[in-house]
Amino acid sequence: MANEAPDRIAELRAKVAAELPNVDFVLGYGRGFDPLHATPVTVRNVKDLDKLIFDPTCVQNLATSLYGVRGKRLGVVVKGCDSRSVIQLLQERLWERENLVIFGLPCEGVLDLAKVRATLDISTVRAVAFAGSPRDGKVILTLPEGQRELETGGLLADKCLRCQHPNPLVYDHMIGAELAPQGAEDTYADLAALEKLSTQERFDFWKRQMGRCIRCYACRNACPLCVCKHVCLADSREPHWLSAEATLQEKWLFQVMHALHLAGRCTECGECQRSCPMGIPILLLKRMMNRELRELFNYQAGVSLDAIPPLHTFLMEEDRIKDRGLLW
Amino acid sequence: MPDMGRDYRIIGFLCNWCSYGGADAAGVARFSQPTELRIIRVPCSGRVDPMFVAKALLSGADGVLVSGCHPRDCHYTEGNLYARRRLELLRRFLPIIGIDEGRFEYIWVSASEGSRWRDMVTRFSEKIHALGPIPRMAEAAHTLCVLDGMLGVSSAQPDMWTAGDAGHEPRRDALLHMDDYKEVMDGE
Numbered sequence: 001m002a003n004e005a006p007d008r009i010a011e012l013r014a015k016v017a018a019e020l021p022n023v024d025f026v027l028g029y030g031r032g033f034d035p036l037h038a039t040p041v042t043v044r045n046v047k048d049l050d051k052l053i054f055d056p057t058c059v060q061n062l063a064t065s066l067y068g069v070r071g072k073r074l075g076v077v078v079k080g081c082d083s084r085s086v087i088q089l090l091q092e093r094l095w096e097r098e099n100l101v102i103f104g105l106p107c108e109g110v111l112d113l114a115k116v117r118a119t120l121d122i123s124t125v126r127a128v129a130f131a132g133s134p135r136d137g138k139v140i141l142t143l144p145e146g147q148r149e150l151e152t153g154g155l156l157a158d159k160c161l162r163c164q165h166p167n168p169l170v171y172d173h174m175i176g177a178e179l180a181p182q183g184a185e186d187t188y189a190d191l192a193a194l195e196k197l198s199t200q201e202r203f204d205f206w207k208r209q210m211g212r213c214i215r216c217y218a219c220r221n222a223c224p225l226c227v228c229k230h231v232c233l234a235d236s237r238e239p240h241w242l243s244a245e246a247t248l249q250e251k252w253l254f255q256v257m258h259a260l261h262l263a264g265r266c267t268e269c270g271e272c273q274r275s276c277p278m279g280i281p282i283l284l285l286k287r288m289m290n291r292e293l294r295e296l297f298n299y300q301a302g303v304s305l306d307a308i309p310p311l312h313t314f315l316m317e318e319d320r321i322k323d324r325g326l327l328w
Numbered sequence: 329m330p331d332m333g334r335d336y337r338i339i340g341f342l343c344n345w346c347s348y349g350g351a352d353a354a355g356v357a358r359f360s361q362p363t364e365l366r367i368i369r370v371p372c373s374g375r376v377d378p379m380f381v382a383k384a385l386l387s388g389a390d391g392v393l394v395s396g397c398h399p400r401d402c403h404y405t406e407g408n409l410y411a412r413r414r415l416e417l418l419r420r421f422l423p424i425i426g427i428d429e430g431r432f433e434y435i436w437v438s439a440s441e442g443s444r445w446r447d448m449v450t451r452f453s454e455k456i457h458a459l460g461p462i463p464r465m466a467e468a469a470h471t472l473c474v475l476d477g478m479l480g481v482s483s484a485q486p487d488m489w490t491a492g493d494a495g496h497e498p499r500r501d502a503l504l505h506m507d508d509y510k511e512v513m514d515g516e
Contacts, residue, residue, distance in 0.1 A: 191424065194424060195423070195424070199423065199426055199427070199428045200426065200463060201426075202423070202424065202425070202426035203425070203426025203427070203463045204426070205426065206425050206426055207426075207465065233379075241379065241383065247465075248465050249386050249387065249465050252386055252425075252465070253382060253383060253386050256379075256382045256386065256425065257379060257382070259421070260378050260379060260382065260418070260421075263414075263417055284424070285421075285424065285425070288421055288424040289417070289421055292417055292420040292421060293417065296413075296416065296417065296420070297413075310413060311410070311413055311414060311417070314406065314409035314410055314412065314413055315409075316399070316400065316409070318412065318413070318416075321412060321413070321416045323436075
């Protein structure tokens with residue numbers, strides 16, 4: 001990838017340049033405030049093209065920004081996982097396909113900065129270079145004390161380790177060659193570990209986790225599918241689902257609400273958990289919901305544009321749901 | 329936590345057309361029933377937002393029972409069929425947040441099934457008694473604050489980033505067991 005990457009960025013820039021007259025702006029990745037951070041950038045004219053980058057530091061899901069600028073004609077750069085959020089937005093008719101130009105980038109994985117942070121102090125990193133593919137290559141970090149090489153594989157986000165869709169599922173321009181899925185089958189091992197605990201222990205686990213929530217709502221704001229932020233039930237006084245009290249109960253109910261409102265919609269892009277400043281493993285709740293959806297309705301969100309969301313339909317005789325009324 | 333003899337609180341969401349009638353029929357027939365159930369009448373089981381159940385359970389209800397018309401019998405033709413999918417998903421979701429799956433149940437009772445209603449309610453309420461009161465959140469939150477010093481270090485810090493010899497060590501999601509704060513609880 002080290003040799004191929006400049007070509008890919010050149011290709012991306014060329015394709016974005018070709019589409020610029022047709023769109024209001026293009027949303028892509030640019031270098032952030034330090035070498036380990038990427039940031040979303042808008043490309044409005046040819047001069048902005050140099051800002052565009054793509055490498056394993058491009059962790060953000062740019063689909064999150066789409067709903068806020070609906071009504072415009074937009075280009076957006078997506079990875080495989082981000083394209084699922086786009087599909088979900090299109091499926092729910094929250095965006096029109098004809099107003100969206102999608103630049104798809106096959107992706108081998110992005111870094112989890114929490115994992116990097118666990119190894120070294122990232123504020124001291126001065127330069128970052130990637131050698132080889134993210135799966136088996138190295139990341140070379142320039143630190144004040146010299147260079148340090150780390151295996152990229154060990155620093156990839158968890159979602160990348162179980163990635164089944166490295167190639168964007170919806171796109172107008174595919175940039176670079178398509179990749180074969182390298183992720184392991186998702187066995188939901190994290191959920192299984194949690195399920196080994198007793199109910200009381202699980203309650204205590206979440207009490208501990210939710211207890212440190214500061215109600216910043218970064219999880220909600222980072223979620224590409226939380227599209228009713230302006231009328232969110234968490235802020236509403238009528239109905240008054242949540243009060244402004246900083247009690248465990250309110251924090252917990254908010255997270256349950258987030259999971260419930262994402263049932264059948266969440267594509268597990270992991271933005272909620274990544275953006276959480278307190279490191280609360282909230283993606284677990286959504287994964288639980290997704291696992292059960294898969295088991296009950298054999299459904300995965302954001303994979304097909306034509307799929308009917310399972311909670312928007314029903315069968316007169318459900319195959320997998322036993323009649324509760326007769327069980328006990 | 330031992331049962332301190334407090335009253336159990338079970339919330340029932342009953343559809344107007346079948347189950348509410350069924351509960352009424354049970355009353356008219358003078359069946360003896362457990363008294364813990366607080367009934368909330370809703371237009372249809374399809375009206376029951378899973379959030380109703382989540383809010384009830386997280387606010388300290390010991391159990392939640394949703395009852396509607398039998399499938400195919402819905403007054404609005406299909407309300408209970410949508411509800412069935414939603415409620416089944418919710419039922420499977422609740423255990424992960426540490427709420428016993430037995431605390432939430434959805435059943436179908438028609439307006440004429442007074443005795444079936446009595447049986448269902450009796451059995452559900454027995455099940456809740458067997459499970460005991462729902463873990464109390466309010467006291468525990470207070471206890472956590474006492475433990476950590478509410479305005480000082482948040483309970484997050486110790487297990488988020490442990491400062492080790494080599495700078496930072498990875499986050500470990502520590503469990504806090506009842507035993508850890510039992511003394512504080514007893515003191516309260």
